[in-house]
Amino acid sequence: xxxxxxxxxxxxxxxxxxxxxxxxxxxxxxxxxxxxxxxxxxxxxxxxxxxxxxxxxxxxxxxxxxxxxxxxxxxxxxxxxxxxxxxxxxxxxxxxxxxxxxxxxxxxxxxxxxxxxxxxxxxxxxxxxxxxxxxxxxxxxxxxxxxxxxxxxxxxxxxxxxxxxxxxxxxxxxxxxxxxxxxxxxxxxxxxxxxxxxxxxxxxxxxxxxxxxxxxxxxxxxxxxxxxxxxxxxxxxxxxxxxxxxxxxxxxxxxxxxxxxxxxxxxxxxxxxxxxxxxxxxxxxxxxxxxxxxxxxxxxxxxxxxxxxxx
DNA sequence: GAGCCGTGGCG
DNA sequence: TCGCCAAGGCT
Numbered sequence: 556x557x558x559x560x561x562x563x564x565x566x567x568x569x570x571x572x573x574x575x576x577x578x579x580x581x582x583x584x585x586x587x588x589x590x591x592x593x594x595x596x597x598x599x600x601x602x603x604x605x606x607x608x609x610x611x612x613x614x615x616x617x618x619x620x621x622x623x624x625x626x627x628x629x630x631x632x633x634x635x636x637x638x639x640x641x642x643x644x645x646x647x648x649x650x651x652x653x654x655x656x657x658x659x660x661x662x663x664x665x666x667x668x669x670x671x672x673x674x675x676x677x678x679x680x681x682x683x684x685x686x687x688x689x690x691x692x693x694x695x696x697x698x699x700x701x702x703x704x705x706x707x708x709x710x711x712x713x714x715x716x717x718x719x720x721x722x723x724x725x726x727x728x729x730x731x732x733x734x735x736x737x738x739x740x741x742x743x744x745x746x747x748x749x750x751x752x753x754x755x756x757x758x759x760x761x762x763x764x765x766x767x768x769x770x771x772x773x774x775x776x777x778x779x780x781x782x783x784x785x786x787x788x789x790x791x792x793x794x795x796x797x798x799x800x801x802x803x804x805x806x807x808x809x810x811x812x813x814x815x816x817x818x819x820x821x822x823x824x825x826x827x828x829x830x831x832x833x834x835x836x837x838x839x840x841x842x843x844x845x846x847x848x849x850x851x852x853x854x855x856x857x858x859x860x861x862x863x864x865x866x
Numbered sequence: 867g868a869g870c871c872g873t874g875g876c877g
Numbered sequence: 878t879c880g881c882c883a884a885g886g887c888t
Contacts, residue, residue, distance in 0.1 A: 616874095617874080618884080655871060655885090655886095689885090693884070808870085808871060812873075
């Protein structure tokens with residue numbers, strides 16, 4: 556990780572004015588400088604559009620799966636206007652098997668909105684970003700902070716876990732709460748833009764590499780000496796249980812995925828018979844197809860059968 | 867606010 | 878093997 560000015564490894568922390576919060580931030584920033592991964596979106600000159608695309612792709616999808624799709628995407632559509640000029644069907648095909656294909660549809664719609672409202676330039680204002688389709692609290696602040704260097708708290712699942720443990724002494728974060736989570740991060744955020752940027756990125760990186768959900772590597776953690784959870788003896792989580800993720804195998808979601816796969820591969824309308832062949836249960840097929848039509852991921856063709864939108 | 871939305875890798 | 882988890886957001 557050497558894309559930014561790196562302070563001396565053992566830079567002395569200022570004694571005057573140091574609070575527990577600024578001490579924590581300093582540890583994170585220094586750790587990030589030494590241990591942050593060299594990811595595409597951290598390269599110098601990476602565009603704000605590239606950051607936005609990467610954040611869409613990274614929603615609920617691991618880094619390793621995103622990188623090849625991201626690079627192909629940006630080669631094909633280097634600007635929002637380039638994507639806006641292509642049919643949504645092409646975005647869905649390029650999205651391939653990344654999952655949650657509605658994200659591709661929303662990203663295309665956001666590209667249209669950026670082209671129409673912002674002259675093709677990804678906005679830096681959080682409220683303008685929030686107004687874009689598919690952009691929520693996390694993504695809006697991530698783009699403002701990471702693409703434009705603005706000082707905003709960025710809170711994702713990694714950040715929430717690090718705060719829960721290091722600050723709150725809990726093994727797992729409480730269920731997400733927009734106001735509480737942003738306030739908790741704001742409390743820790745360094746005053747300067749550059750430090751705030753590295754702190755936001757560093758908290759996420761620590762949560763992704765060290766303070767992971769299962770079997771955290773506390774022996775490698777820069778916060779181990781000040782971690783409230785470790786100090787308390789790593790107590791088990793007692794709060795409300797997370798909703799159990801439903802089984803994917805045999806679910807309507809799987810059937811939707813299979814139909815989408817057919818639609819992506821086809822360059823003419825997919826017939827009812829072809830739809831029927833992807834899954835044995837007719838009622839489930841019917842629900843899945845109706846859902847895809849309602850979501851705009853599939854459209855009924857005038858010639859019969861179904862296609863991707865604007866195919 | 868709860869439920870829903872894909873897919874694959876890992877322990 | 879299989880449950881858990883992954884840089885969320887929308888309805």
